[in-house]
Amino acid sequence: MSNQENQAPRAVIVVSSHVARGSVGNRAAVFALETLGFPVWAVPTVILPWHPGHGRATRIVPPADGFAALMRDLEGAPWLGEVGAVLSGYLGDAAQAEAVASLVAAVKARNPKALYVCDPVMGDAGGLYVPEAVAAAMRDRLLPVADIATPNRFELEWMRGRPLADNKAVIDAALEAGPETMLVTSAHAMMAGSTGNLLVRRGEVILAEHRAVANAPNGLGDLTSALFLSRIMGGQTAEKALQATTAAVFEILARATKRGADELMLETDAQSLSHPMAMVQMRRILHSGGERRS
Numbered sequence: 001m002s003n004q005e006n007q008a009p010r011a012v013i014v015v016s017s018h019v020a021r022g023s024v025g026n027r028a029a030v031f032a033l034e035t036l037g038f039p040v041w042a043v044p045t046v047i048l049p050w051h052p053g054h055g056r057a058t059r060i061v062p063p064a065d066g067f068a069a070l071m072r073d074l075e076g077a078p079w080l081g082e083v084g085a086v087l088s089g090y091l092g093d094a095a096q097a098e099a100v101a102s103l104v105a106a107v108k109a110r111n112p113k114a115l116y117v118c119d120p121v122m123g124d125a126g127g128l129y130v131p132e133a134v135a136a137a138m139r140d141r142l143l144p145v146a147d148i149a150t151p152n153r154f155e156l157e158w159m160r161g162r163p164l165a166d167n168k169a170v171i172d173a174a175l176e177a178g179p180e181t182m183l184v185t186s187a188h189a190m191m192a193g194s195t196g197n198l199l200v201r202r203g204e205v206i207l208a209e210h211r212a213v214a215n216a217p218n219g220l221g222d223l224t225s226a227l228f229l230s231r232i233m234g235g236q237t238a239e240k241a242l243q244a245t246t247a248a249v250f251e252i253l254a255r256a257t258k259r260g261a262d263e264l265m266l267e268t269d270a271q272s273l274s275h276p277m278a279m280v281q282m283r284r285i286l287h288s289g290g291e292r293r294s
Contacts, residue, residue, distance in 0.1 A: 009084035009111050011039040012229065013074065015100055016089030016121070016222065018044035023264040024051050024219035025090055029226035031266045035273050036230045039082070041074065046092030051218045052129075054262070061092035071099040075106035083107050084114055087229055088142060089222055090121040091130070097137035101145055115232065118146035118179070119225040124154050124186075135159075148232070149179040150225040152186040167198060167207065171287050174200035181238060183228055183245075185221055191281065197224070198285075199242045205285040206239055208246040210278065213253050219264050224249050227273065239282070247276035254278070 017025030030040045047060040104116045122135040139159045160173040174182040187198035196209045231241030251272040
């Protein structure tokens with residue numbers, strides 16, 4: 001048995017968008033994971049010159065059959081035992097969801113302790129920015145097999161089909177959704193002028209708050225998912241992972257906006273990924289629906 005096989009699998013397969021310029025999708029997740037010492041297999045679901053929020057641009061989506069064939073190759077790769085987690089984000093086509101689910105099953109068959117993190121990237125306060133068929137595929141095919149999900153509040157609202165006017169409603173929706181652990185970004189904050197990340201597990205609900213930052217660059221959700229996964233894989237408790245993730249993302253966001261940057265500057269602020277100094281307000285929330293299932 002090789003030394004690699006003696007070690008806990010640390011590689012992460014990240015399946016998300018790729019932009020030539022910017023720090024969103026795979027560009028954010030891969031950089032964060034590799035900076036923190038996790039090898040990454042990166043699979044692009046769509047290729048863009050920049051984030052669509054910067055303006056219309058060419059969009060290249062791999063043909064569905066070609067994408068599925070590539071994913072099957074990964075399922076049969078001789079190095080699959082290296083993989084400790086799969087993280088999926090933005091999908092370019094609804095058919096990609098089935099290929100992602102198949103890959104997750106193959107990884108878990110090889111390594112039953114492997115984690116699957118579903119970041120159902122589909123929309124924000126302005127509504128869906130993917131076709132409804134893509135959003136439905138993430139909700140119906142990927143969310144049910146996820147160990148961890150990281151939707152923003154608006155995505156959770158769409159998936160549950162109702163507005164979530166307060167954190168009690170967010171918690172109820174998160175518990176209904178299925179994954180054992182759900183990290184809901186853009187949750188309702190208790191402090192004025194703040195925003196929150198709400199961690200919901202059976203028997204545990206924790207809110208991490210930080211000051212809201214106007215005109216934030218894109219990529220915060222992608223970065224949050226990757227950092228939270230890296231902390232969990234590194235052995236931290238969910239609470240510690242939430243605190244460190246929230247602090248790092250806020251610190252990087254605040255520094256980028258202070259410079260007037262239109263993208264997160266991960267390459268400049270890499271130290272914040274591993275050793276964030278920002279203060280985060282942590283609150284445990286009592287909730288009657290949070291008991292663990294027997």
